[in-house]
Amino acid sequence: MKKAMLGGLLWLSLAMMIGVAVRAQGSTKKAAAPLEKTQWKLVWVAGAKIETATPRQLPYIQLDPEGHRVSGSGGCNRLMGTYELSGGNLQFTQMAMTRMACLHGGDTESSFVTALNEVKAWKIVGSKLLLMDADGHVVAKFAAVPPEE
Numbered sequence: 731m732k733k734a735m736l737g738g739l740l741w742l743s744l745a746m747m748i749g750v751a752v753r754a755q756g757s758t759k760k761a762a763a764p765l766e767k768t769q770w771k772l773v774w775v776a777g778a779k780i781e782t783a784t785p786r787q788l789p790y791i792q793l794d795p796e797g798h799r800v801s802g803s804g805g806c807n808r809l810m811g812t813y814e815l816s817g818g819n820l821q822f823t824q825m826a827m828t829r830m831a832c833l834h835g836g837d838t839e840s841s842f843v844t845a846l847n848e849v850k851a852w853k854i855v856g857s858k859l860l861l862m863d864a865d866g867h868v869v870a871k872f873a874a875v876p877p878e879e
Contacts, residue, residue: 762874769790770790770791770872771789772788772789772791773873778841798812798814804842806836809825820849860872
């Protein structure tokens with residue numbers, strides 16, 4: 731009986747150590763790119779996948795931690811503003827946009843701006859940035875643009 735109890739305790743200890751090691755390994759895994767100082771290209775908004783013909787038409791955002799400024803493009807027009815970041819909460823404020831006439835991408839740009847106004851939270855999964863509304867619904871998805879070397 732004593733042997734069986736000792737064996738059981740050994741197995742329990744081993745299982746606990748494996749669990750701790752697995753959790754520690756998962757917690758050290760970092761996101762592929764940080765939220766701030768990364769150029770995030772829009773890949774999905776309003777239920778539609780975004781495909782652009784040229785880099786010039788690339789809808790994107792970039793968050794600058796100095797001054798909490800956001801800048802980017804809706805695909806034609808430049809956008810700028812500020813953001814408030816607290817943990818997993820994110821909100822864009824004081825947003826402004828140029829108003830050039832654009833032949834293509836007006837619907838995407840409009841959906842993009844609407845989505846940014848709804849953002850209340852964020853999450854990075856792998857190399858994807860997910861922006862969510864107050865109910866936790868994803869309103870826009872982005873992919874990190876690798877820095878040029």
